[in-house]
Amino acid sequence: MGEMLKKTWEGDSPFQVRGTGKEKAGRGREGARKVGGGTVTDLPVRANQAFAARLARHHDELRWLYMELYDNGDMFAELCDNMGRFYRERNRDLKAMDLCREAGPDWYKSNDMLGMMFYIDNFAGTMKGVEERLDYIERCNVNYIHLMPFLDTPAGRSDGGYAVSDFRKVQERLGSMEDLESLTAACHRKGINVCMDFVMNHTSEDHEWARRARQGDGEYMGRYFFYDNGHIPAQYEQTVPQVFPTTAPGNFTWLPDCGHYVMTTFYPYQWDLNYKNPRVFNEMMYNFLYLANRGIDIIRIDAVPYIWKELHTSCRNLPQVHTIVRMMRMISEIVCPGVLLLGEVVMEPEKVLPYFGTVEKPECHMLYNVTTMATTWHTVATRDVRLLKRQLDIVNALPKDYVFLNYLRCHDDIGWGLDYGILQGEGMEERPHKKYLNDYFQGYAGESNSRGELYNADPVTGDARFCGTTASMCGIEKAGFEQDDEAMEKAIRLDVMLHAYMFMQSGIPVLYGGDEIGQVNDYTYKDNPDKAADSRYIHRGPMNWELAGNIDRPDTVEGRLFGRLKELEGIRKREKVFVSGADTWTIETGEKAILCIGRYYEGEKLIGLFNFSEHEKTAWIHEADGRYADLLSGEDVRPEEVRMPAYGFCYMKKVGTQ
Helix, strand or coil, rough: CCCCCCCCCCCCCCCCCCCCCCCCCCCCCCEEEEEEEEEEEHHHHHHHHHHHHHHHHHHHHHHHHHHHHHCCHHHHHHHHHHHHHHHCCCCCCHHHHHHHHHHHCCHCCCCCCCEECHHHHEEEEEEEHHHHHHHHHHHCCCCEEEECCECCCCCCCCEEEEEEEEEEEECCCCCHHHHHHHHHHHHHHHHCCCEEEEEEEECCCHHHHHHHCCCCCHHHHHCCCCCCCCCHHHHHHHCCCEEEECCCCCCCCEEECCCCECCCCCCCCCCECCCCCCCCCCHHHHHHHHCCCCCCCCEEEEHHHHCCCCCCCCCCCHHHHHHHHHHHHHHHHHHHCCCCCEEEECCCCHHHEEEEEEEEEEEECCCEEEEHHHHHHHHHHHCCCHHHHHHHHHCCCCCCCCEEEHHHHHCCCCCCCCCCHHHHHCCCCCCHHHHHHHHHCCCCCCCCCCCCCEECCCCCCCCCCECCCCHHHHHHHHHHCCCCCHHHHHHHHHHHHHHHHHCCCCCEEEECCCCCHHCCCHHHHHHHCCCCCCCCHHCCCCCCCHHHCCCCCCCCCHHHHHHHHHHHHHHHHHHHHHHHCCCCEEECCCCEEEEEEEEEHHHHHHHHEEHHHHCCEEEEECCCCEEEEEEECCCCEECCCEEEEECEEEEEECCCCC
């Protein structure tokens, strides 16, 4: 996809299709510019025809689902009218991109897709600053950037940007909507896709709807969950789990100024929206389409399992949630089919998979591979790959249409949502094992070199989550502080091995901004009263551009790490076996510290070995079905009895028969 959007003709439309098996865009005999099989000169006609065809294709199912939820024909008619309006407002370049992506719908599954997520202010100050740093992003081989929440939020009550007070306004300190459109257009010219968060479960208490509701306006109170006494809230509390039992206990907040309770699943300043009200669904879809029309390519649906509330249930993963997400998918495919839906579903695999929908009736295009991420760090702490191997086997057995985003670290904490049924059979009980993991990554147990802090620790249950950057968890922070060169080399090897393993997983790898240079924990958040109570800010520190200036110096930590990751990224882009649709499986190694992953696609086979131990180990595999070459060294290798150095890895590609 990195090449797919690059400009290939004069003018402002930079879109073409490459490597999709479809007709490529270029110049026709008369010099007219082609887009998705037609020309730019006839784009308005073809785009309008495509919109009409998409609406006709989805109309009946969309209406059936809408009426099933709301039984309101007038509101459905309004929704359809506004879909037409937002389509007409979508600019020429985005419509051209839509046609290209419809012609090659697997564009995001290519082997060159690599993401990076970051906070705009931490990375470059403002949106204009990010635009000025696009050359650096290109150097990182990144063609998909996730801009962490940037919509308007109240100072000090934002939950990191997830308490939105205006869905059509950028935080003034970051820029404007015009700056966002400039940034997305600049990204598209470089073949970079842009992702943003769409926080649809709740609004800030400062949102216009919330302010009017607080003033007693019944129409706006009906957009939330308001109760004038505690009877119904108490019934909800009997079945609804708490998200943050220590920092924000309960699911309701009492508002003394208006004499009502309001549902607040996450924090008291985040008011849950009532999707039983069709006005809420319609207006949020208009916000969704407005943001898509600013040039956003991927919209991350935040906290999607929570959006439908029903008394006497857990208010999680209810069937109506899937109805809403399915309608979102159809609305997007009608108005802006070039846009992807990314679901944030931080739950165990059996609850995550339904958010893909079915092949016939898809919901999200992509989901986060949360459980695998947590299991990866469990593997680092235990030097035992058995649980990770089982987890990968589950993911690998899924249909190839299911695309996961894989990551080592992100903006959030690590919750130890592991398969404790399996671990119990291996002698690991849940509570003591969680304690071991948190102790390990704080540097207190297991001969650990990690550094970090706990988040939301519960002294009653003993439960806690963990915060820290990839580099600090791998030992780079400790080795740097102690000026221990040998320990630093070992920490870098672990860091690189984990990235090499992530690249071998089925799906799309995503870096957390700063990981490419080994950025460590930032403890200065404790000096900021708005952040001091939230240890997640330890891994949300500002990008250190002075250190980033070392990426071309192999004698520095930044240069060593950046150079090794760049080599891996180059291999992934060259080798088609890394496409998302490749067959992927695990191979038994006879050594619990070594993970082996195989990939196969269109006659090409690749085997990866990854040693999670700080000691040299041997992988006992039997894959000698031909000649193999190590893609890093170029040397011939035999995938049988393979000696693996501490935190070592290798990519072995089949290059011929015996």
